[in-house]
Amino acid sequence: ALVLSAQNFGAYPMVNGQARLAARFDHDAQQLAALRELLGQAIRAEEAQDLGLITAAPDDIxxxxxxxxxxxxxxxxxxxxxxxxxxxxxxxxxxxxxxxxxxxxxxxxxxxxxxxxxxxxxxxxxxxxxxxxxxxxxxxx
Structure with missing residues (x-):
C-alpha cells in the first residue's frame, strides 16, 4: 500500500520550487485537495493508479x-x-x-x-x- 503524508505536499520542493505532487498534477487544486483527504490512509495499488499516483499496477495474473x-x-x-x-x-x-x-x-x-x-x-x-x-x-x- 501507498500512504501519503504531509511530506508529499511540499516539505522538500524540487529545484524549480514545486512540490512533486503539485507538478505531477499540474497544480490542479481539486486533485490535490482530494489527495490531502487521504493523508495517512493506506491506498491500494488499483486505487493509487486510478488517482494517478502510480503509472502501473500489474495484477497477480x-x-x-x-x-x-x-x-x-x-x-x-x-x-x-x-x-x-x-x-x-x-x-x-x-x-x-x-x-x-x-x-x-x-x-x-x-x-x-x-x-x-x-x-x-x-x-x-x-x-x-x-x-x-x-x-x-x-x-x-
Whole structure:
C-alpha cells in the first residue's frame, strides 16, 4: 500500500520550487485537495493508479511477466541513459532556469553522451543499429 503524508505536499520542493505532487498534477487544486483527504490512509495499488499516483499496477495474473519485461527493459538501457531520462522527467510544467540547467542540460550534455557507456567501443551509441548488445559498466553510476 501507498500512504501519503504531509511530506508529499511540499516539505522538500524540487529545484524549480514545486512540490512533486503539485507538478505531477499540474497544480490542479481539486486533485490535490482530494489527495490531502487521504493523508495517512493506506491506498491500494488499483486505487493509487486510478488517482494517478502510480503509472502501473500489474495484477497477480501478469505479475511475473510484467516484472520480467520491466527488468529486461531496464537492463537494456545504459545506466547513464537512465540518469538522463530520470532527470528529464523530474521537472514537469513550470520549469525554471535552474531546472533546465541542473535537470536537463547538465545531465545530457556534460554527463551522458561523453561517457564510455554511450561512446565506448561497446557503448550504446557505438553499437546502435548493429544488432549487438551494448556492454555497460554499471559500477560507474
Amino acid at each position: 501478469d505479475w511475473e511477466e510484467e516484472i520480467r519485461i520491466a527488468c529486461e527493459e531496464r537492463a537494456s538501457l545504459s545506466p547513464d541513459a537512465l540518469t538522463g531520462m530520470e532527470a528529464s522527467l523530474r521537472f514537469g510544467p513550470g520549469e525554471t532556469m535552474e531546472s533546465r540547467i541542473f535537470g536537463r542540460l547538465t545531465a545530457w550534455q556534460n554527463w551522458i553522451f561523453i561517457r564510455p557507456n554511450a561512446t565506448g567501443e561497446r557503448g550504446a551509441l557505438s553499437v546502435y543499429g548493429s544488432g549487438n548488445r551494448p556492454q555497460f559498466d554499471r559500477a560507474r553510476v
